[in-house]
Amino acid sequence: MAPISIEELHTFHIIDREVFFRLVIKLARNPAQSLLVMALWLWLESIKYPNFVHKMVGLSDSMIDYIANEAVACLRCLNLEYNKTPDSGGLPLTTILMQKKISLQFFRQKRFTAITGIRYVLNNICARIFTDILQYVLGNPSTSYPSHYRPMIVPGFPHPLFGTFTIPILNFEELDLLDPRIWIKMHPYDGTTDDDKTMFLTFSKGFPVTEEEVRHIFTSLYGDCIKILNMGIGNMSEQVLFATMVVNNIETIDEILNGNHVAKFRLNGKHIWARKYERRDNI
Template identity: 60%
Template structure:
């Protein structure tokens, strides 16, 4: 028997989240697209061990919340930077004070790809479900921020998406009342980045010409350093020689991407006297 959750019940469960988001986009008049990303970032912080972030933010003044949102925007911009130097004080003094936890921009440097993948997942799985009516209210009263698609049965598009880093976000055209509480899949103990695409978990490897690297060497290198982390390995030739010059490595978890890079754009490894350079794979369509 299907046991559905009503939209009212869903909104009640996320009451604090909705209060904070409403304050951002209605009372403070902040950009809806950027506010969605800020909420997703704060929800991700709760997921990685900073408890009750949203509840703490729901009980502060609008002025302080606005300042915290500015710091969150700094974090979002930081995720789009590579090899940037940390500022003095590490950039998040107010956030650290309010959430009662040591947090700095270094966290976003070390967990860059985990954060990006998680924020994308939270946007689609949580924000699209619980903020729909608030967004409809704001966007329908701000015509420059919304572009309706030709059919009334299609969703509205929030200006600012697709985002160059976080991809697309669309307000769903229907409610989520068909969510079945008896479906065991919605109760699985998964994190927000456990269902990311393979592209989010893929590394690009390059090898030095004249120093052939075997598939076995690549597998041994990464499994010895990071455990059972390899989902797939594809080694290809880039010229007519027999030597493989590059490869793509699909990992089982996006967290391993951050472990490999350790906050850098390119990581260098050595096995049997041969160098392997690795960076995050970027699909070029």
């Protein structure tokens, strides 16, 4: 198989590039926000809304602008502090274009699945196919595509939910046409870490909970979902008050929380509270 060229890469993503160009050039939308909008749309394509971006090509710029505003509302819904999810669904134009039901509540309930998927698409697809457009928008136009990108700063990153936006230091001429890092769109969770899939569990003082009980309650509700369970430190005179649980799939965290910050479970008269684990490296 012949080495890939940047022209072939751009041809493969020609529709995605056209829509991104219209967002940041013709509509003069914020580049960082537009990257996240495109990542969200491409993530949706990778799950159950195929050809969504392709359907935009025939729309007017003003219509694309309205649909992009709905995408921004979806991104805001991924913030736990954002509680505005109207009964109407809040995404009328997106629903019409998709020809499938979708609402802001979908993003509330799939919060961590969406964050992980969008972050993956952002850094593994968007970072490779929009770089020359970003160079132009950010004041560094280039008529040639360098074999190795220099670091590019996009105002708005690091993002509080999606982290950094990194242009890969990669020579595209060395990639095979079958390299999944370039072509594949259907595996948006390959970049998940155990931290992404970890929950923090707390227990009521005076009501000791065993590891067997924790395993029972989650496996009975969500199947074989536990990868690692670490019960907190205790001794003969002190009960364990917390645990960390790594699940097998990021989707399980959204199933457990169902759009809430904390989920509460009861077993044998004992309460277990579960929330997403957040690493605090600076403590």
